[in-house]
Amino acid sequence: MRQVHYLPAVGSTHGVEVLSFAALRSMDIHRRRTQPQRPDFHVFALLGSGTGSHEADFHSYRLKEGSAVWIRPGMVHRWSDIDACDGPLVLFRPEALPGLTAPGTTTPACWQLDHQRLSLALHAVEHLSIELGAAARTPRLASPALLSHLLAALILRALPDTPAPTDATRTSSRHTEVFRTYRDSVEERFTDWHHVADHAEALGYDVRTLTRATRTATGTGAKAFLDQRILLEAKRLLAHTDSPVGSCARRLGFRDVGNFTTFFRRQTGMPPATWRATYGADGAGSSV
The missing domain is CATH 1.10.10.60 (Homeodomain-like)
Known part of the structure; x- marks a missing residue:
């Protein structure tokens, strides 16, 4: 089992970065992604198009348009087949999302978004990516608090539905x-x-x-x-x-x-x- 540590890309100094399935495939020419690995950081992915499969902690998931995947630190997972997948992956350290820990306990590793929620979540990723790019190009514009809020907004937008609150x-x-x-x-x-x-x-x-x-x-x-x-x-x-x-x-x-x-x-x-x-x-x- 390969232990994977967070190694930020050049310019990614805030513990958050956005890449794509295509970028992951291009960086991983030896297909190490298909072998079990255990990251010490979060990976949140959205499937904008295509199909594939993913496995996390002894559960297999079929991926299709609208699939959301949340790999938390310590999970053992592998991208068993993402050759035809397209969409963003957000990598972030635990400290980048300090106020949103409870959902990580009960949220599954993979769930499905409808078309409207997928569109909104993809826009949230785009906003986060734009701010990350601005922070890398112009450090004086960097705001860790803003990036943390945008990351939290993305996760909240994409989380599975929960029942409406009652008195209980x-x-x-x-x-x-x-x-x-x-x-x-x-x-x-x-x-x-x-x-x-x-x-x-x-x-x-x-x-x-x-x-x-x-x-x-x-x-x-x-x-x-x-x-x-x-x-x-x-x-x-x-x-x-x-x-x-x-x-x-x-x-x-x-x-x-x-x-x-x-x-x-x-x-x-x-x-x-x-x-x-x-x-x-x-x-x-x-x-x-």
């Missing part, structure tokens, strides 16, 4: 900050703390509070949310590295391989070695 959802919004705090703790410490109580104690909440907030935000409880994060990383390690199962277990914070095997079997219905043989890079059922 307005009430539930009080749990949002609690969940964000818990989510950040899980992301930072999931290899160390496998129990919700560990996070609750560190954050100053009780387990029930974290469970209510997580269920409101994601539809699942705090324990299931934590287990799914551990499981996702386990799948990534098994499928995309050649590390022995015991080594994977230790990297994920399990005291011994037996405990890890029990956890993995309970979550997936099969032991880690069987899952790796089925879904790993050399397995017949591999999707990445």
Whole structure:
């Protein structure tokens, strides 16, 4: 699995840049894009025309006009077929979008926009691109705050529809900050703390509070949310590295391989070695 770090193009000094599928293909003559990779930055893409396919964290997606793709840092993905795709890709560091973190938790890697929303989203990308070009040519015109707002406007324009707010959802919004705090703790410490109580104690909440907030935000409880994060990383390690199962277990914070095997079997219905043989890079059922 290739770790991909953000390397800005010449003149892209604000942690945001816009390119196209055509530019990606021209820069990648060895087609490394078709192999699993794990970026440490965001990639947001819109398909203006054409068809193709993309795979992210063991899910395959068919791409067509109006497809939106959001690859978040840490996702393992590959552009399995973008030879006929046309449209923009926006690359940005996490700090370029500081105020819009919650949608990244529940938004799928790929969804579909109707014609009107696609047109508006493409205009938003064009506006962002114009400002980036102006900032590169005339540094005194550069405004990181403006670029961040334009990026946020693009993401908000393209996000999947959500239900209209009700009294219940307005009430539930009080749990949002609690969940964000818990989510950040899980992301930072999931290899160390496998129990919700560990996070609750560190954050100053009780387990029930974290469970209510997580269920409101994601539809699942705090324990299931934590287990799914551990499981996702386990799948990534098994499928995309050649590390022995015991080594994977230790990297994920399990005291011994037996405990890890029990956890993995309970979550997936099969032991880690069987899952790796089925879904790993050399397995017949591999999707990445």
